Amino acid sequence: MNRNFTLVEKCYSHFTNQFSGYKIIENGITSSVPLDEANTDYQAIQEWIAAGNTVIDNPPE
Amino acid sequence: MALSKVDLANQVENQLPQNLVANNLPFRNIIINGDMSIAQRGTSTASITSSGYYTVDRFGTAISSLGTWTNSQSTDVPTGQGFASSFKLDCTTADASPAASDNLRVFTKFEGQNLQYLKKGTASAVSLTASFWVKSTKTGTFILELQDVDNARTISKSYTVDVTNTWEKKTITYEGDTTGAYDNDNNGSLQLNFWLGAGTDFTSGTLNTTWNANTNANRAVGQVNLADDTANEWYITGVQLEAGTTASDFEFLPYDVNLQRCERYYYKTYPQGTSPGTPGWDGSFIMVAHANQSYVSNTVEFPVEMRTKPTITSYSGDTGTSGKWYSNSTPGDVNVTGDTTFIGRKRANKYVDGVNINAGKYVGGHMTANAEL
Numbered sequence: 236m237n238r239n240f241t242l243v244e245k246c247y248s249h250f251t252n253q254f255s256g257y258k259i260i261e262n263g264i265t266s267s268v269p270l271d272e273a274n275t276d277y278q279a280i281q282e283w284i285a286a287g288n289t290v291i292d293n294p295p296e
Numbered sequence: 297m298a299l300s301k302v303d304l305a306n307q308v309e310n311q312l313p314q315n316l317v318a319n320n321l322p323f324r325n326i327i328i329n330g331d332m333s334i335a336q337r338g339t340s341t342a343s344i345t346s347s348g349y350y351t352v353d354r355f356g357t358a359i360s361s362l363g364t365w366t367n368s369q370s371t372d373v374p375t376g377q378g379f380a381s382s383f384k385l386d387c388t389t390a391d392a393s394p395a396a397s398d399n400l401r402v403f404t405k406f407e408g409q410n411l412q413y414l415k416k417g418t419a420s421a422v423s424l425t426a427s428f429w430v431k432s433t434k435t436g437t438f439i440l441e442l443q444d445v446d447n448a449r450t451i452s453k454s455y456t457v458d459v460t461n462t463w464e465k466k467t468i469t470y471e472g473d474t475t476g477a478y479d480n481d482n483n484g485s486l487q488l489n490f491w492l493g494a495g496t497d498f499t500s501g502t503l504n505t506t507w508n509a510n511t512n513a514n515r516a517v518g519q520v521n522l523a524d525d526t527a528n529e530w531y532i533t534g535v536q537l538e539a540g541t542t543a544s545d546f547e548f549l550p551y552d553v554n555l556q557r558c559e560r561y562y563y564k565t566y567p568q569g570t571s572p573g574t575p576g577w578d579g580s581f582i583m584v585a586h587a588n589q590s591y592v593s594n595t596v597e598f599p600v601e602m603r604t605k606p607t608i609t610s611y612s613g614d615t616g617t618s619g620k621w622y623s624n625s626t627p628g629d630v631n632v633t634g635d636t637t638f639i640g641r642k643r644a645n646k647y648v649d650g651v652n653i654n655a656g657k658y659v660g661g662h663m664t665a666n667a668e669l
Contacts, residue, residue: 239346246634249591249649256636258619259607262346264573265619266543266609266666267646269636273483273512 238279244291250294325547326406327488328557329354330428330535332369332381336564338571340368342388343467349668352383353558355404356668362398362493363523364389373533374429374463377546382431382533385492385522399516400493400523401531404669407603408446408478408485414539416444421472424489427543429465431531432457436520438502439491440468443510444593446485447476450510452503454518465534467543473507483604484669488537491515492522492530559600564664572609572664575616582660583624585653592659593647602641607663610646613661621648625657634663641667 242260246267247253257268257280268276284290331390334353341350343364349356350367370384385402385515414422426440434457441452455466478485491498494516501513508514522528534546549557555568564572565579583592598606610632614622620629630651638645648659 238348244634246636248635248637249633249647250637253637256634256639258634261349262611262618263618265638266607267632267634267636268607269605269639271605273481274607275484276607276666 238283240280240283240288242291243283243288245294247295254294256292265287317346321544323547324538324544326410326424326537327354327404327535328561329554330533331379331546331548331554332383332533332535332553334555334558334568335369335381336558336562336568340366342366352381354561354668355383355402356488357385358401358403360397360399361391362394362400362495362521363387363391370531372431372531374431374465377429377534379429379533379547382429382531385530387523387526387528390523390526390528391493392521394493394495394521394523396495396497398493398495399491399498401492402490403493403652404488404535405445405484406455406486406488407482407669408483409480411478411485412480414472414478416473417447417475417477419474422539423469423472423541424537425467425469425540425543426535426537427465427467427546428535429463429533430455430457430458431461431463431529432522433461433527434444434520434522434525435460437518439489439494439516439519440466441489441491441515441552442470443487443489444473444476444485444507445487446479448510449473449476449507450504450515451507452491452515452517453505454503455523461529463531468581469541471506477506488535490532491519493524494521529611556600559598560603561604561668562664562666563598563602565596566664572662573611573616573618575612575614577613577660580660580662582658584658585655587655589655590651591647591649592653593645595643595645596603596663596665597643598641598665602665603666603669604667605636605639605641606644606667608636608644609640609664609666611662621659621661623648623651623653623657623659625651625653625659630659
């Protein structure tokens with residue numbers, strides 16, 4: 236589907252520092268997307284990335 | 297259960313419990329919220345140009361560059377049929393000349409694990425019958441399509457809106473498909489598409505009236521363009537999809553049952569009738585700091601197990617801003633972390649981190665959980 240992401244950013248766990256999900260902004264709404272292949276927002280993010288869009292990634296040091 | 301399973305020949309009709317009367321089998325409607333009574337996301341969204349779920353639960357709008365729309369839960373319903381709500385699309389910016397790839401559809405989707413009794417992909421595949429009420433200012437040919445997502449197969453049937461701005465009931469039967477079984481899982485396997493406009497990529501062939509491998513050019517042949525005038529409006533309600541070749545009466549469910557079925561796909565802490573993002577504390581949660589601390593968290597239990605791990609959106613109870621909760625320690629909104637480590641199908645835990653919260657002060661807000669197909 237035609238989605239309207241204006242930001243996709245990787246999120247990292249406070250406890251393990253592991254990559255744990257995505258922060259997205261779509262139509263001005265900020266949400267958190269889990270790493271679950273059955274989640275349709277997760278699926279849309281993968282399509283958005285495959286289309287050449289860039290995910291912000293600032294891993295913890 | 298298919299209608300054919302009821303052995304009425306060996307039953308005494310007046311001794312049957314009400315729920316076993318052939319025309320009243322429980323949960324025969326594959327569609328959830330077909331009476332459009334649940335609208336957790338809100339009752340009206342304007343300026344729609346991209347795909348998503350906007351108002352009525354379980355019914356989404358797919359748009360690719362074809363007009364601008366307001367979607368609402370309307371009280372305009374067919375007289376005397378028992379419905380109180382309908383799904384409405386109102387064109388606010390027209391596009392009378394769609395490009396080849398442009399399209400507009402209203403859709404609802406179904407999990408494969410709920411469709412196994414249709415025996416799709418076998419010699420015993422069951423037919424499906426769709427019935428619905430429609431009202432449209434635009435008359436002419438419209439397409440209603442079944443789309444097998446697992447096997448990339450489709451079937452399209454046309455119906456005609458005969459009279460402008462008048463409620464009409466339509467019934468369409470699709471034969472069973474002996475090719476391609478639905479996956480037995482919680483992903484979307486079948487999609488019902490109400491086409492409302494399409495460019496030549498979808499209209500240049502011959503309408504695909506039997507199940508076939510998907511060919512875009514055959515999906516919406518003859519479809520009128522609902523986007524060609526800002527005067528255009530389109531309504532539906534009483535949408536039912538059931539096994540068999542005849543349409544039964546619409547299956548009305550109690551409000552609470554309908555809501556719980558919708559909450560498998562979308563849940564909010566806000567009261568029903570309050571749109572997410574509305575400032576207010578009714579139904580919200582707060583987390584009280586028992587000492588001066590920089591980390592507080594909260595767990596929200598979902599009323600039913602969700603279809604999959606949901607997307608979580610947090611809202612400040614004070615301002616309604618997404619991605620925020622409100623803190624009265626240094627009064628104002630604070631960021632909710634994007635970490636999703638503790639999001640599950642039965643509950644979700646979210647937290648704020650790196651914000652000083654003094655003892656006895658709180659952080660709080662609302663949450664939505666989205667596991668839509």
